[in-house]
Amino acid sequence: MKIGKTLLYILIAAGLLGGGAYIISKNQKETNKQTAIIASSNAEIPVNIVTASFEHVSADYSSNGTFAPLQNMQLSSEIAGKVIRVLVKEGDFVHAGQTVATIKKDALEVDHSTAQAAYQNAVVDNQRYENAYKTGGVTKQQLDQSRLQLKNAKSSLDQAGIKIGDSNVRTLISGYINKKTVEPGAVVSTGTPLFEIVNVSKLKLQVTVNESEVAKLRIGDQIKIKASVYPDKEFSGRITFIAPLADASLNFPIEITVDNNPNNELRAGMYGTAVFSAKETGMQHAYMTLPKNAFVDGVSNNKVFVVQKDNTVKLTKVVGGRIFGDKIEIISGLNEGDRVVTSGQINLTDGTKISVIK
Numbered sequence: 001m002k003i004g005k006t007l008l009y010i011l012i013a014a015g016l017l018g019g020g021a022y023i024i025s026k027n028q029k030e031t032n033k034q035t036a037i038i039a040s041s042n043a044e045i046p047v048n049i050v051t052a053s054f055e056h057v058s059a060d061y062s063s064n065g066t067f068a069p070l071q072n073m074q075l076s077s078e079i080a081g082k083v084i085r086v087l088v089k090e091g092d093f094v095h096a097g098q099t100v101a102t103i104k105k106d107a108l109e110v111d112h113s114t115a116q117a118a119y120q121n122a123v124v125d126n127q128r129y130e131n132a133y134k135t136g137g138v139t140k141q142q143l144d145q146s147r148l149q150l151k152n153a154k155s156s157l158d159q160a161g162i163k164i165g166d167s168n169v170r171t172l173i174s175g176y177i178n179k180k181t182v183e184p185g186a187v188v189s190t191g192t193p194l195f196e197i198v199n200v201s202k203l204k205l206q207v208t209v210n211e212s213e214v215a216k217l218r219i220g221d222q223i224k225i226k227a228s229v230y231p232d233k234e235f236s237g238r239i240t241f242i243a244p245l246a247d248a249s250l251n252f253p254i255e256i257t258v259d260n261n262p263n264n265e266l267r268a269g270m271y272g273t274a275v276f277s278a279k280e281t282g283m284q285h286a287y288m289t290l291p292k293n294a295f296v297d298g299v300s301n302n303k304v305f306v307v308q309k310d311n312t313v314k315l316t317k318v319v320g321g322r323i324f325g326d327k328i329e330i331i332s333g334l335n336e337g338d339r340v341v342t343s344g345q346i347n348l349t350d351g352t353k354i355s356v357i358k
Helices: 002-041 106-134 140-166
Strands: 045-047 049-051 053-055 061-076 081-086 099-103 168-170 175-180 193-209 222-227 230-242 252-259 271-276 287-291 303-307 313-317 319-324 327-332 339-341 354-356
Touching: 061 252, 099 193, 106 140, 140 168, 193 271, 222 252, 252 271, 287 319
Parallel strands: 045 354, 061 319
Antiparallel strands: 049 339, 053 287, 061 193, 061 271, 081 099, 099 168, 175 193, 193 252, 222 230, 222 271, 230 252, 287 327, 303 313, 303 339, 319 327
């Protein structure tokens, strides 16, 4: 009986050991599988690279921006009332001082007539007081009061006349009617925008330059301007503003006033390029450059992946400068000889292993 129980215990123990061995073997296979996945995730990412170096390039440099109108105004009514005529439509060219709408003025004319009568009475009364004062008929205080009443009556008459004049809504600048927000019959309040007028005979182009460039520029410098939609045409511009303070990217905003051509082909909102000549700025030497495709998330982001000695990459902040075709000047952030990734950046993070495509 004891032998039977002993044999039973031995069989149970053997079964447990066998099951445990199976579980261990299965877990080991899963571990190996996970290790293989991890090893696969740590595979080297193939990339193209370029070596940062100095080179002699055309020292002309350019900076891009968007054209804005030199004058852009919202025209509103000086008085409240009912609009009886709208004399222009969107797209029309108007001259400074031109009437573009009229406000009903019947009540204003009544007010003007009342003010005119009050003024005439004040003139007569004042003349009577002037004569009476000479003969001692009134006191100096009474005469002064009469003169004040005459002055107030004249002011009221002038104000009534101004309001009648304001019933004609006139432009203050020459330009194109870009937007019309009023129709005949509408009742408008003082200050309600009725028209947007844009003057594009001259435009503003705001661009940025780095510190080495801004030091060479002066107010009044003539700059060549290109528009992306007119690649074969050139326009002339003049620097009218240089910011005294750099922006967050350590570049300085520059404003250039651009003369449009007689056909006003340039329009506000178009992309423009200011081309700064090295002959004008005195900058002619070798520059460290990188191709535009080296920059992560675009040139404006000012970040590149630099390859380290162990073939990992490090996201590095750089300061970009002028544009030379498809290359960007590097002012700081890199050393000559640094290897910089130019493709495959979307797959990279700090510390990623890479392999260089031959």
